[in-house]
Amino acid sequence: MTEHSDAGTVFASKRYTNWPAMTEDLQAGNLHAAFILAPLAMVLAREGTKPVKIVHLGHRDGTCMVVAKDSPYQTFADLRGKRIAIPHRYSNQRVLIERLKEQNGFNDSDVTLIDFPPPEMPAGLKAGQFEAYIVGEPHAARAEIAGFGRILYYTKDIWPNFISCVLVVTQELIDRQPELVQELVSGITASGEWIDQGPEDQLIAGIYLEGEVVPEDQLQATADGTLPEAITMPRDFGISPRMQAAQLGGLYYGQPTDLLKYVLSKPPDRVKYTDLALNREDFAEIQRYAERLGFFSKRPVTADDPFGFEDYCDVRFERGRARSLPLRPAAGSGAEAPR
């Protein structure tokens, strides 16, 4: 509960369909908080009309490179002269590719990068529009589940603990309502820890096992989807925090829960939600690649116009007090939590 309202703050999730729409809303002042690609956040901090700051990480890893199942490619070197689809010019996937090119001594002409909408990447691979694609989940898992794709690399194979999405907030929000930002960041830290290391036998508020009686006030969903309706989970789905997260994700992502279950469990370290604190070295390295790839072409980083960690990150909110999540023992859970 924040100081301003006894009823607590409503953090309303708002789903966008593409990055440009989100960046435009951030620059236009219609949006003050967003999970966004790390390099894109740095570009906004550097060249955006409305200053933003990275206040926390969204998650680590969670990106894979996928090739056709029956294709001969076993390492990145095999992809010399081939086409690779990426989601966005300023995406972290492009930074990962840059590192792979460095490790394998590729120069720019050795591989062709194609900007491609993530949801169409599996179909694009199947249709042979490119030999590999690198994207965040669940679009990598889809090709795998559908049986025509094979994961060539998980992020951990290329760049362990790689930052992919970050939480940015506008400077205006930081100045106007810092305690809101504080509550948001500590909430995200707590839920991250719950997903990765939470108790296996406790259900988070709002989630009920099939057949359990659901208290009346939980039933209706508010118009803008802030207070989630009570979610009933099939008993055989598994009740580990990751499985509960898959159920919650289904509501907010609108994606099939079993797809999210797959992404969050096979293998478990496919995407990480802990250790989300900002650290200087991670960003410095990403910035090095970003500068080399000309992400800051509009306002190049020079000696007398420097661009450092403090210009795009604000660590104050990570040091705030931790927050505890409303958990309750899963009554009659019986079902053994899957490992």
Add this chain to the structure above:
Amino acid sequence: MSEAMPEPGKTPRRDKITVEGVDKTFPTKKGEVHVLDGVNLTVREGEFLAIVGPSGCGKSTLLNCMAGFERASGGSIQVDGEEVTRPDPKRVFVFQETGIFPWYSVWDNVGFGLGQMPFEAKDEHVMKYIRLVGLEGFERSFPSELSGGMKQRVEFARALAVEPDVLFLDEPFGALDAFTRIEMRREIVRIWEKTGKTCILVTHDVSEALELADRVAIMTRRPATVHSVLDVDMPRPRDSDDPPFREMKDLIFQVLGVERRV
């Protein structure tokens, strides 16, 4: 405006409309079209004058000039001594396919020219003319629900409602079937006799002219002028089979240079 009605049939005294030396040319892409060439014509008050001539000879153009819809290129047209410059509710024009408004009911159409009036007075006035043309009971109907003849009656009622001095009739029965045409001719003569308006009828149907008019002006081919004006002193109601009727008809056809027998 006195309601003194000269006895029907007797030639009235005063000149109502004088047309002197009127020319009319139309600019077209292919150069000027000379339609009227020195037309002279006088219409006496309360008279029923018919203007006859081959189609395309410019009789409608003359009527439009007299009504003020068109400006004469040369010469002058005067009504009650005043030059005609634009249309006036005192001189109402009745079109071939009726000019009544399909989006208004009969009542609204007939009352169109009356402007701001208290409702009772307007209703009484409108109903008077609806009864005059025999359309009582149809005041709420819309033109699309009426027959050709009934629509023509509405147009007459609308024209008469503003109590004009002059009625211009441009082949008003052209779009009607033969039976309705005869009925409407008798109707217009009855109204003319009852209201004493000055009527000017343009038609290419010589019989129609002779059945209705006191005098018939015969127009030449284009560029047209008035060839001659015949007095039609036949008693009403007129029968087109009477020998004098047929003689005048032959005369007019002769003047027009058109062989009558088929």
Add this chain to the structure above:
Amino acid sequence: MSHSQAPATWWRKFALGSLGFVVTIALWQVATWGNDITEVPGPWLTLQGLRELATDGVLWRNIAASVFRVAWGFCLAAGIGIPLGVWMGWNRDVVLFFNPTIQMMRPISPIAWIPFAVVIFGGANFMLAGRILFDASDSSAIFLIFLASFFPIVTATTSAVRSIELKYLRSAANFGVTGLGLFRRVILPAALPQILTGLRLALGIAWVVIVAAEMLGVTSGLGFQVNDSRNNLRMDYVAAAMVVIGLVGLALDMAMSNLEASALARRGMSRR
């Protein structure tokens, strides 16, 4: 059709119409046999998706957003387009002044305007009594709908006024009706049928444009629903959204044609 036929009975219309409908559904079912929700879905999957979206409430929010934007864009376009069209139709110099510009801008598809729309309207929300009336995506979408509807309406109105039969104008002049009275009692009513046809056409175009316009830069509306479902690998939701787009578009068109019919009811022209 050399011989004259009796008008189709109500029963015949319904039977043939639904037969056509059933055949289409059957073909659709066969063509998409066995597909799951991440491929082109069959009618049954689409129906289920539709039910889910409806019970979830998101469908109604998106329909409201799309119809809201079409309504405002269309009404603004009519509010400005009709008077301008009448003025252009009535005054020769005015049409010479405006027409070249209008005819040049008309073929530019509203979709091309999206980047400008977002920049122009990307800014603040438009508030009313402390509540958001138009948020950023609302106003840019309304702007696009305005453009999509404005040009057909102006063109239709201009030609409507120019093609008013001379005898009506002369009758009015003959009875001394001029100025505002002439517009209100003769010009507008005479031009109304063609204007209404123009409005119906413009509404159809607007509805096609709104879905495309909502694919970018908005976070609600049926266009957003299609794109968002695609991102979430829910092709059943995409198909469901398309069915809804079709139905709502049909409903709007029927509403418009009813308005047109009732407006022209007693003029004998509506029974086209």
Add this chain to the structure above:
Amino acid sequence: MKLSTRIFLAFGLFLGGITFLHGGLNHGWFADQSRDRLTVAHLPVT
């Protein structure tokens, strides 16, 4: 009732109705305003 008023009324009611519907459903006109709100945007992608 005069035709022109009927047409204006039809469009006016339609506009007013859909504005309230959209305002209510998408802009939370009728949701309780007592609580602080912060919208957090995201894409359905990790």
